[in-house]
Amino acid sequence: MKKRSFVQYLAFAAALLAAPAAFAGCSREIVVPVSSVGVSVIAGSDGTVTGIYPDLLRSLGTKxxxxxxxxxxxxxxxxxxxxxxxxxxxxxxxxxxxRDVNGIFVPMIGHRATLISVQSDRPPITSGQDLLERRDLRVAVVRGYDYGEAYQSLVRELSKQGRLFTEVDPAAVARLLHLGAVDVTIMGPTILAGSIDREPRVAGLIDKLRMEPIPELPWGHTGIYVSRHSLKPADQEALLELLEKAAKSGVVMESFQRYHRPEILAESVRPR
Structure with missing residues (x-):
């Protein structure tokens, strides 16, 4: 069976909203601050915002x-x-x-973070404790990323050990890996791969990546949070229904398949 294109999926998802029971609309503009996250969100230096999620929201929001x-x-x-x-x-x-304290979560895809490094002959890292005991390995993370309490605990301990490098975005982490300034990062492989694709200073790095899942970073879901505090109830309800229909359409998973190699997806993304 032939795969539907990204555009076809967007049209399908938008068509769902054109049904008679569709939305009355939002009462005001919906405020969405973003930062670059692989191909999920691409924040250009000129202020443009594109990527899987912004493009999807724009398409569905029109209808x-x-x-x-x-x-x-x-x-x-x-x-x-x-x-x-x-x-x-x-x-x-x-x-x-x-995050649940401040928002209502709509899962869009299954996702997990892994340990990512440049291919080498070092022994595999099998757990968070194993990483903590390898005190010669320098670890980079992105400030503001959160993969749960086990991740936060690991980051705190690495910081105490003086081995943690905290960067503003994944592209900065990619540059450190490319230069050999750090040995390992912790994030979703699709996030790093998407950043590498747009960073000419790390050309070829994607072919050298080594991904190591650990039990402290299990499969979960990634998606969009709708604020509990800033929205009127009617707007909140409309957005939740809009996002849920988009998730069920399959457009997000199809988009990841369009952008990424199978070996990258296999380690970090699956249908919700």
Missing amino acids: AGCHFVFTTVPRARQELMFATGKADLLVTAMRTPA
């Missing part, structure tokens, strides 16, 4: 009567704005208890 206003901010500020009710959506994020 639903909801207008999304995207602004580019660092990831840590994006999280802070959502936590303080200054953002209506958090795009994109894995589900965590801390």
Whole structure:
């Protein structure tokens, strides 16, 4: 069976919203601060915002009567704005208890983070404890990323050991890996791969990546949070229904398959 194209999937998802029971629209513009996350969100230096999720929201919003206003901010500020009710959506994020306090989660795909490094003959890392005991390995993470309490605990301990490098975005981590300034990073492989594709200074790095899943970073879901604090109930309900229909359409998974190699997807992304 022939795969539907990304455009066909967008049209299908948008058509779902054109049914008689469709939305009355949002009462105001929906505020969506974003930072670059692989091909999920591509924040250009000129202020343009594209990628899987922004393109999907724009397409669906046209039919639903909801207008999304995207602004580019660092990831840590994006999280802070959502936590303080200054953002209506958090795009994109894995589900965590801390985020659940401030938003309602809509899962779009299955996802997990892994340890990622440049291929070498070092022995495999099999767990978080194993990583902590390999004190010669320098580890980079992105400020504001959160893959759950086990991840946060690991990051805190690495920081205490003086081995943690915290960067503003995945592209900066890719450059450190390419230069050999760090040995390992922790994030979703599709996030790093998408950043590598747009960073000419790390050309060829994607062919050298080594991905190592560990039990402390299990499969979960990534998707979009809808604010509990900033939205009127009617707008909140409309957005939740809009996102749920988009998730069921399969457009997000199809988009990841369009952008990424099978070996990258196999380690980090699967249907929800």
